[in-house]
Amino acid sequence: MSDQKNYTYAQAGVSIAAGNALVRAIGPLAKSTRRAGADADLGGFGGVFDLKAAGFTDPLLVAANDGVGTKLKLAIDYNAHDGVGVDLVAMCANDLIVQGAEPLFFLDYYASGKLVPETAERVIASIAEGCRQAGCALIGGETAEMPGMYADEDYDLAGFCVGAVERSQLLDGSKIRPGDVLLGLGSTGVHSNGFSLVRRLAADKGWKMDRPALFDQEVILLDALMAPTRIYVQSLLPQLRKGTIHGLAHITGGGLLENVPRVLPEGCHAKIDAGSWPLPRLMAFLQAQGNIEPEEMARTFNCGIGMVAVVSPDVAEAVKTELYDAGEEVFVIGEVVEGERGCTVFGDGETWSARGEWSATHNA
Incomplete structure (x- = not known):
């Protein structure tokens, strides 16, 4: 041996x-x-x-x-x-x-x-x-x-x-036209993007993850941050089969600014009014903790909108109602206008803790 x-x-x-x-x-x-x-x-x-x-x-x-x-x-x-x-x-x-x-x-x-x-x-x-x-x-x-x-x-x-x-x-954006309405579907939290910044803030600010969140004493901070990404499939499938949706954008890394242009054809520009939906308290907390400018928020986090649907104005109200009935929070957040393929998010001095009117643009 x-x-x-x-x-x-x-x-x-x-x-x-x-x-x-x-x-x-x-x-x-x-x-x-x-x-x-x-x-x-x-x-x-x-x-x-x-x-x-x-x-x-x-x-x-x-x-x-x-x-x-x-x-x-x-x-x-x-x-x-x-x-x-x-x-x-x-x-x-x-x-x-x-x-x-x-x-x-x-x-x-x-x-x-x-x-x-x-x-x-x-x-x-x-x-x-x-x-x-x-x-x-x-x-x-x-x-x-x-x-x-x-x-x-x-x-x-x-x-x-x-x-x-x-x-x-197949949804390829070819039906999108100036005048189309942008519907924003609510997110459940941070989803799965922006966590390198979240973790940096947590370390620098000494967050207590096991304590109630400063913005909501009924929720543990860790639970608020780890809330799972919303899956929009079941609410959107009926609309897709009816042909009511011209385009969809999943709001992930790059935020609203960089994801919405990905589904637009040439000659179409998305204009999004940041004051048209309430900024979730979690997002406001992150912004305050990091002293983050509104423009940076728009390209880093979903800011409360996890999916954007592009629909024609004549069906916008009906689609909004049906998505709401399917369990979604839905907001009319903007419109498609003629212009360079891209997206502009804008707000006034009351929006996202801004110090005055602001806008951020990303052209694809």
């Missing part, structure tokens, strides 16, 4: 047994996301989806992938893992719906230095909840344990979502 040391994968920091146990634990979570076209069974080399069973006749496939950014650092530091999976699905599914596509299936990538099954199961349970909200099936994923790549209990997430839209219903 050789007296040389026998190496194992476990000694290198990778537990196959823990990974297998996790797969068994999350199987029922995946099954809870079943929908027409997918049985959501896990364990194969790839997930399968049947477009015909989902009812499509001449579909285009639309794909999106995204992450949650440094919001995960707050989740890790404060053991707040139960909403980040919804964030992950939302970041992808909302990017599909703005192109008119119904989210069909989702896959996740979970990477850690050391797999902590309890944490991973909480995260994946949250992903399954996001999939149920978006109406898409969780058909697969990857759990990677990579010692040396991450601090032991740190992890990172990536999501991949595929949707479909009938060719004739």
